[in-house]
Amino acid sequence: MWLATDSDGLLRFDGAESINWLAAGKDTQHRQNVNKFVLDDNGAMWFASWGQGLTYISAQQQLQLRFRADAANPAALASDRVQTLFMDSKRRLWIGSVAGVNYIDSSNLNQISRFAADEPTHPLYQNRIWWITESSEGIWFATSDGIVLLPADQSAAKRYYLPLSSSLQLERAREVRALQQFSSGLWASSANGIYRYQNTCDCFEQVPMPTAMATPRFNVVHPQGDTLLWVGAAEGLFLLDTQTLTWVAKDNNYNFLPDIDVRTLFVNADDQLWIGSRDQGLFIGTPQHRVFSPLATSLPATKSQAASRLTSALFHDHANKLWLAAQDTLLYQDSQGNWQQFPFRAKANIRKIYQIAEYPAGTLWLATDTGLYQFKNGQLQFDPTPFQLTGLAPSGVTALHVDTQGVLYLGVWQRGLISWQVGADSASLNLTQLAENSGDQIYDLALSPDGVLFAATRYSGLYKLTSTRGWQRVETGTRELVEGFNCVVPESASRLWLCSEYGLWFVDLESGQQQHYLTEHGLPSVYITAALFDKQGHLWSLTNHGPARLRYPQK
Incomplete structure (x- = not known):
């Protein structure tokens, strides 16, 4: 770039x-x-400067030409303050400055000519040129005194003034900052608005703006695709749908980059929008496609506010009903599919629900910051049993898993892992080494399709439950880069996907194969909070900058 x-x-x-x-x-x-530059097809470069004229550098830099203003030479550069450059379809470079127009034919690089140098009545004579473009009608110039067309048929030049609303009496009212020709037509921008050229009347018509947009002072326009037009203004960035002549709003706001004085726009081959500002830096806009819709928008008004807040746990029960642990509130669908809510913060002083499990059908277990709870028939009940059986005081349960036999596995904050058969009068405490690392905890418990249970910890790495030796640490080969994992997603007992604060990992414990995925592989962020396989077998990663799907998951 x-x-x-x-x-x-x-x-x-x-x-x-x-x-x-x-x-x-x-x-x-x-x-x-450097104000503007043009890259030639052969690799040569023209660049314009504000105060140092025009420079040409050949592809291999063997040839370098400089063009400066010279009062004694009527053909010389009109001014050393060059505003814009444009290469037309005939390979002529047009040079617009603060004092008129020059051009250079690519067939003779050493010769520069001044346009209308001896025609004081010509609309381009000593006029400040802001922008140049080309259409089937000819070459168009955006100037400080309207728009000027040099017709393709070489007839007389024509000047166009943009129509002004009677309510707009702005300074530099005739000044046109930019012109853009693309598939939807010819567009012009000024401090007064955006305009489209109409062949039927041979005139420019203003595009209406909603009241909420006020009157931005537009500087630059640039197309994206066949119908969208980005518009940079002194007050920010706006988007026009040229097909419907409507302004696009994002979250009820027409300004995509408020309070930024946008001066240049460019869309690259990856459809990224590059935005140059005045004294405020460079911005890059990456196209996003909305494939997810907020659940809150589909809920009744009485539930939508809770659903729009931070969600710490999601769960589908045996009847495929959805449960959400939102901020202070448990949202769930009843047997008829109607949404209900239970205010667990107000009822039990629970601040956070980490995970949800079900056993038997109809009884939910909640891992919370204050211990283990049951939720059944709309009622919440604290269950201290596994803590009492292992001699621990009730504390935060950060991970939860229940197997088909009704054995609950509870990851207890900085204490280890409790295993308890629901209803039994005994329980065991394992992974007590977690207490040796301040703040250590189990983040995730996951069962592989072939029946091996894994535990991902914050600082102590990964563990698995073996039939003969109990819980054993798993050597993943990642210890030099990460201490622990936020999640474990087992494809089998030996093929694992691991979430970390430094990317997504694939580890094959049998072959030793390892793959590390980072932002250069397409992840929005290296901080991976969770991952899962969907019903189609695609692997999704959840990051602190949004979700990502692995295009070709390893199988």
Whole structure:
């Protein structure tokens, strides 16, 4: 990616770091302003400067040409303050400055010509040029005094003034900052609004703006796809659907980047929007497609507020009804599918529900920050039994698993793992070594399809329950990079997916194969909080920057 900057010259950015292409390794005294640049098909580069004219550098840098203003030469650059550049379909480079227009034919790079240099009545004569583009009608110029067209049939130049609402009496009312020609037509921007050229009337018509948008001072426009037009303004970034002539709102806000003075826009091959601002840095917008809808929007008004808050646990019961542990409230569907809620914070002073399990059908077990609870028939009941049987005071249960025989496995905050057969008068405490690490806990308990139970811990790595030796630590080969795991997703007793604070891991314990997935592999973030396989066999990772699906899961 090439970036023209106000004071750091021309930067080449590879996604990780940038270098000053014109003065690599030199200090700021050797840097210069670059307003615009054009990359030729053969690799050559033209770049315009504010105060240092126009420069040409060939692909291999064997040839370098500089063009400067010269009052004694009527064909010379109109001004050293070059505002914009444009290469037309005939391979002519048009140079727009604060004092008029020049052009250079690619067949003769050394010769520069001034347009309308001796025609004081010509609309381009000594006019400040902001933007240049081309359509089937000819070459268009956005100037400080309207829009000028040089017709393709070489007839007389035409000037267009944008229509003004009587309520708009702005300074520089005739100034047009940008023009953009793409599949949906020719578009112009000014401090007064956005306009579309109409062939039927040979005029520009203003696009209506909703009252909520006020009147942004538009600087630049850039297309995305065939119908969308990004519009940069002194107040932020806006998006116009050119097919319906409607402004797109995000969360009831038309401004996608409030309080940012947007000066340049570019959409790259990956459909990312690059946004250059005035003295506020560079922004990158990545396209997002909404495939998830907030559950809260489908709930009754009395339940939607609770569902829109932080959710700490999700569970589907034997009847495939959904349970959500939201902030202070348990939301669930009853047997008729109607949504109910239970205020566990107000009823039992529970601050957080970590996980939910069911045994037998109809009885839910809740792992909470204050201990183990049962929930049945709309009633919540505290159950201290497993703590009493192991001599522990009731405390936070951070992980929970129940097997088909009704054995509950409880990960207890900084104490270890309790195993308790529901209804039995004995229980065992394992993994007591977790108490040796301050803050250690079991984050996840998961059973493999072939019946092996795994425990993922915060600081002590991964453990599995063996039939002969009880709980044993699993050597994953990741200890040098991560201490523990947020989740474990077993494909089998030997093929595991592990979530960590430093990416997603695949480990084959038999072969020793290991794969580490990071942001360069497509993850939104390296902080992985959970993972799961869906019914189609796709692996989903949940990160602190949103979900991601592995495109080709290993099988």
